[in-house]
Amino acid sequence: MKRRDLLLMGLGAGSMAAAIAAGRTLRPARSYNVPPDRTFVASGTQSLGDRARAKGLFYGSEVSIARLRDDTEYASSIAEECTAIVPGYEWKWRFIRPDPQSFDFEKCDDMMDFATQHNLQVRGHTLVWYQSLPDWFEDYVTPANAESVLARHIETVAGRYAGKIYSWDVVNEAIEPYSNRADLFRKEPWLDLLGTDYVELAFRMAHEADPNALLTYNDYRLDFDTSYEDRRREGVMRLLERLTSRNVPIHAVGLQAHLNAHEFETFNPEKLRSFLADIASMGLKIMITEMDVIDQKLPADIATRDRVVASVYEDYLSVVLDEPAVAGVMTWGLSDRYTWLANEKAREDGLAVRPLPLDSEFQRKPAWHAIARAFDNAPPR
Ligand code: XIL
Numbered sequence: 001m002k003r004r005d006l007l008l009m010g011l012g013a014g015s016m017a018a019a020i021a022a023g024r025t026l027r028p029a030r031s032y033n034v035p036p037d038r039t040f041v042a043s044g045t046q047s048l049g050d051r052a053r054a055k056g057l058f059y060g061s062e063v064s065i066a067r068l069r070d071d072t073e074y075a076s077s078i079a080e081e082c083t084a085i086v087p088g089y090e091w092k093w094r095f096i097r098p099d100p101q102s103f104d105f106e107k108c109d110d111m112m113d114f115a116t117q118h119n120l121q122v123r124g125h126t127l128v129w130y131q132s133l134p135d136w137f138e139d140y141v142t143p144a145n146a147e148s149v150l151a152r153h154i155e156t157v158a159g160r161y162a163g164k165i166y167s168w169d170v171v172n173e174a175i176e177p178y179s180n181r182a183d184l185f186r187k188e189p190w191l192d193l194l195g196t197d198y199v200e201l202a203f204r205m206a207h208e209a210d211p212n213a214l215l216t217y218n219d220y221r222l223d224f225d226t227s228y229e230d231r232r233r234e235g236v237m238r239l240l241e242r243l244t245s246r247n248v249p250i251h252a253v254g255l256q257a258h259l260n261a262h263e264f265e266t267f268n269p270e271k272l273r274s275f276l277a278d279i280a281s282m283g284l285k286i287m288i289t290e291m292d293v294i295d296q297k298l299p300a301d302i303a304t305r306d307r308v309v310a311s312v313y314e315d316y317l318s319v320v321l322d323e324p325a326v327a328g329v330m331t332w333g334l335s336d337r338y339t340w341l342a343n344e345k346a347r348e349d350g351l352a353v354r355p356l357p358l359d360s361e362f363q364r365k366p367a368w369h370a371i372a373r374a375f376d377n378a379p380p381r
Helices: 003-008 013-021 048-054 065-070 072-081 106-117 146-160 189-194 197-209 227-245 261-266 269-281 302-320 366-377
Strands: 058-063 084-087 121-128 167-172 214-219 252-255 258-260 285-294 326-331
Touching (some): 048 366, 058 065, 058 072, 058 121, 065 072, 065 106, 084 106, 106 121, 121 146, 121 197, 121 214, 146 189, 167 197, 197 227, 214 285, 261 285, 261 302, 269 302, 285 302
Parallel strands (some): 058 084, 058 326, 084 121, 121 167, 252 285, 258 285, 285 326
């Protein structure tokens, strides 16, 4: 394997040396042939949401509110398959804060109506994130006013929908080991403005604004057995310990689970199980918040690709759903018609990516069956 590939996998020179010293041989890239006798056919035709609900879990999707309005096929398949939704971008600062004084809730109000109409739980995403900040942010926010800007945002946004939100992603992606900080916090605007207490502050503000919502810390790349992900898990655990020891109102951890299919050889079920058990032992719930399976580097053949993607969904979710603290699963989109990965992880051969349960015509793919089976086989809550 080339060094570049190893770096892409998050295995830098240091971890390579460590792996060799530990006597572990780095396996060559996985052969992408899922055994031919492995099938992905779920029994029955019930929706993913119904199957999840039967086990006391939720299943939901990221949505674009604008598309819910414009694409009726999309809206009806969301209503059919899901018990929960989360807006992909229309609740982020950039989209609801046109200027430092105002808020624009038009789309979010619409989405709440859609959710009520179809009896869907709503996850709020996200009150604090270093990305998707408005253009005015940098000039306007200073160490002197940062706390009041944050308080006003959280009070207004979480306050407006108080009692109607199942769970809020209060802080998103605060950990980044490449920062080289001892506490593994990401270097970002909120950290510069308020120091490490910004996380704690945000949770306290959110709890005051909406005491009923499950308050979640959400982050990515916590899934695989690489030294980079070890560091990320370590950073998250330290953050959780810090918050719980100070009685900060945090109730859940979100694993985004944007999984690279071409790295799935580094999936180690035992490691993930023990990470989930560690979170559960702190009295916290766990949610899979943004799952999709990245097929960017898989072979072009669609049948092969769909089977690999399905196997990643089933293998990952069957481990995750064994943990009783897991409350549910969201995928970051439902149909390949609309996926952020089309831009974010486009394929070199120009073929459309296929990371989600339904194809671009809203037909159920092997990935849909894999998720259905994982719910069917999950122990009830
Ligand atoms: C992505 C959205 O899907 C895009 O539409 C947007 O432009 C950028 O953000 N982790 C997160 C999500 O927590 O907010 C990101 O969503 C995907 C990665």
